[in-house]
Amino acid sequence: MIRIDFLGTGNAFTPPGRLHALTLIDEKILIDTPPTLLTQLQRKGMKTSEIEHLLFTHWHADHTFGFPFFMLERKYISDPNGKNNLNIYLRPGGKDKLAELCNIGFPGSLENIGDMADWYEEEKFELPETNWSFERFPVCHTPETDPHGYELTHNTGFKLLHCGDSGPCKEIEERAEHSNIVILEMGMPDIGDFPYHYTPNNVIEFSKKFPKSLILVTHNFASSKNISEGFKIPELPKEVFQLEDGDAIEINQNGEIEIINNS
Ligand SMILES: [Zn+2]
Ligand SMILES: [Zn+2]
Structure with missing residues (x-):
């Protein structure tokens, strides 16, 4: 069974009733680290040390500023002896950005983040000890943030397309055709271009x-129902959740x- 939580x-503005967009796959693969991720993991009854794989989509703050908290909690609370493996998948140059964030946020406490994880910049990867592999692809979002999405393939053949933050683009549409589920962001209302x-x-x-794919909307600009x-x-449309x-x-x-509607 596959489970996605x-x-x-919410989008960057955390509209009423929503925290920043955060997706968890099979309770061990996390996509991005928004600022309130500790609260979000706690609500699910989890600690950071249970996350084995961390995938980054791009460098906007609503997707990255929780990283120092993630590493701090891991180092000082839930995995003080560094027993649990952590693999981080990100674009070239990302490790330096995350190290800088940690040094600004908790100077002197997280100087060894390079050793706390294994870092991978490959665009395609089989996630060890999971049933998943991914292919990372560029999307249409603020270019300075080096934006990407992930096509995740389960070993049963099931395909999940996580589009990161992006407007409409060819890269997403090419992959949507053969994806069972597409997670789309909807960060802005129809009030402009x-x-x-x-x-x-x-x-x-x-x-x-793409009538055959289940479309799940996240990173929503609208308040919670x-x-x-x-x-x-x-x-x-009713096909869109x-x-x-x-x-x-x-x-x-x-x-x-x-x-599973828990709200
Ligand atoms: Zn965002
Ligand atoms: Zn963004």
Whole structure:
């Protein structure tokens, strides 16, 4: 069985009722490190030392500024003897950026992060001791953040496309055709032209093009359902599921998908 937990589903502004977007796969593969990730893992009943693989999409703060907290908790609380392996997958130059963040945030306490993990810059990788491999691909987002998405393939053949932060682009559409699930960000409402984010209208167009994929929307600009302040959740086709914090999906051996609504 595959399980994917959505520990946060908001954009950078944490709209009411949402924390920053954060995806956890099979309770050991984490995509990005938003600033409040310790709270988000605690809500799931987990510690940072249980994360074996950490994948980075790009260098915006809502995806990276939790990294010093992640390493600090691991080093001083949940894995003080450094017994648990951690593999980090990121673009070239990323390790220096993360080391700098740690030195700014907790100077003197995290000088050895280079030794606390194994670092991989490969664009394709089989994640050891999991059933997953990935291929990283460039997406359309603020170029200074070196933005990428991940095509994750399970050894049953099941494909999960995590698009990171991106507006509509060829790289996503080429892969969506053969993906069972597409996790799309919807960072901005339909109030202008935003090439670096999907808006509700972009998501509607996408769902028409790819009717066979289950589309899960995260990094949402809108408030959580049942909250009246802020942006209202847009109406989208029923094939599109707008995730809430705490939602999860499970996929059984036959590839059947169940959405677990915990909110
Ligand atoms: Zn973001
Ligand atoms: Zn971003």
